[in-house]
Amino acid sequence: MSYKMTRDIIKNSLVQKIEELSGQNVFDCYQCGNCSSGCPVVDYMDIMPNQVLRLAQLGATEDILNSETIWICSACLQCSTRCPKGVEVAKVMEALRSINLRKRIGTLDPKKIEIEDLQNLPPIALVGAFRKLTG
Ligand code: SF4
Ligand code: SF4
Incomplete structure (x- = not known):
């Protein structure tokens, strides 16, 4: 896949929001891969943690927000x-979850969650939704 690079795309508003919420500079990452090689669940991801940082550097934020x-x-x-560069990748992931959840509206009643959803949804998705959508 190719990405168009312009100043506006690279430092777009979503990249700025990621940096604001996480407190991290995504451009500090130099793609050593240490984060991905140590991640215990990387085999289940569609984009590896170092690739999340690279896509953020390229301004491809929608690709990250739509990732599993x-x-x-x-x-x-x-x-x-x-991370040898001191990038707190976990905070970047949390920022991405927050941005994703903030785009959604509605409420969540824990008693109405289907048992099948409880069995299949990633726990972090439920935790994030409980924080965002319950009183
Ligand atoms: S915080 Fe997330 S991305 Fe980082 S190592 Fe753990 S599971 Fe992987
Ligand atoms: S975030 Fe840190 S550990 Fe991960 S690829 Fe970038 S520099 Fe390496």
């Missing part, structure tokens, strides 16, 4: 402790 990776991430912090 941000919901597979279990927020274990392994990536953050392994």
